Amino acid sequence: EAGVVQSPRYKIIEKKQPVAFWCNPISGHNTLYWYRQNLGQGPELLIRYENEEAVDDSQLPKDRFSAERLKGVDSTLKIQPAELGDSAVYLCASSLSGTSRGGEQFFGPGTRLTVL
Amino acid sequence: DQQVKQNSPSLSVQEGRISILNCDYTNSMFDYFLWYKKYPAEGPTFLISISSIKDKNEDGRFTVFLNKSAKHLSLHIVPSQPGDSAVYFCAASFTSGYSTLTFGKGTMLLVSP
Numbered sequence: 001e002a003g004v005v006q007s008p009r010y011k012i013i014e015k016k017q018p019v020a021f022w023c024n025p026i027s028g029h030n031t032l033y034w035y036r037q038n039l040g041q042g043p044e045l046l047i048r049y050e051n052e053e054a055v056d057d058s059q060l061p062k063d064r065f066s067a068e069r070l071k072g073v074d075s076t077l078k079i080q081p082a083e084l085g086d087s088a089v090y091l092c093a094s095s096l097s098g099t100s101r102g103g104e105q106f107f108g109p110g111t112r113l114t115v116l
Numbered sequence: 117d118q119q120v121k122q123n124s125p126s127l128s129v130q131e132g133r134i135s136i137l138n139c140d141y142t143n144s145m146f147d148y149f150l151w152y153k154k155y156p157a158e159g160p161t162f163l164i165s166i167s168s169i170k171d172k173n174e175d176g177r178f179t180v181f182l183n184k185s186a187k188h189l190s191l192h193i194v195p196s197q198p199g200d201s202a203v204y205f206c207a208a209s210f211t212s213g214y215s216t217l218t219f220g221k222g223t224m225l226l227v228s229p
Contacts, residue, residue, distance in 0.1 A: 105217065
């Protein structure tokens with residue numbers, strides 16, 4: 001069974017440019033998470049989807065970040081415009097249900113974003 | 117303010133010896149704790165977990181201990197192997213409602229042959 005797929009794996013852009021990340025969760029997983037991991041830190045939740053609905057986006061910087069999960073499967077996270085401080089690894093994870101315990105979250109390999 | 121703290125950025129251990137990774141938390145409402153392992157250029161993978169109703173959970177070479185009164189948990193790896201070299205993240209969550217993981221900063225474990 002395929003794991004969580006993310007693309008691109010690496011992205012280098014100049015500040016003020018837009019960027020988008022794509023995530024395909026494990027088949028059948030209803031809950032999808034986007035995390036940001038800064039250098040030397042643990043992952044921090046940006047947004048969580050239960051099917052198509054964003055049930056927790058309290059940590060998403062809404063002035064420049066947006067996300068969507070059309071049809072409750074794939075998801076896209078966008079930053080526009082990017083700032084230097086957005087350089088980080090963006091991780092996507094999925095689980096069968098948002099009420100499951102965290103041990104059942106499966107992570108993708110992440111997208112490493114560098115903003116110059 | 118960090119709610120989950122891993123105060124040791126790195127740990128070096130010889131192959132065959134015990135590795136002990138520590139984690140402290142401040143939010144007494146956390147009732148489920150997890151350890152994730154992360155290799156370079158890969159996402160974190162779930163390793164072992166423990167509910168707050170237990171004080172120990174064992175899975176092969178990995179054992180997690182929970183001391184609720186001290187708000188402290190530890191991961192023991194016995195015996196340590198070179199393939200265990202990775203970054204280990206401690207995470208905490210609540211079992212009621214939607215599950216959100218709060219991660220520590222991680223500890224890099226290096227197991228030398």
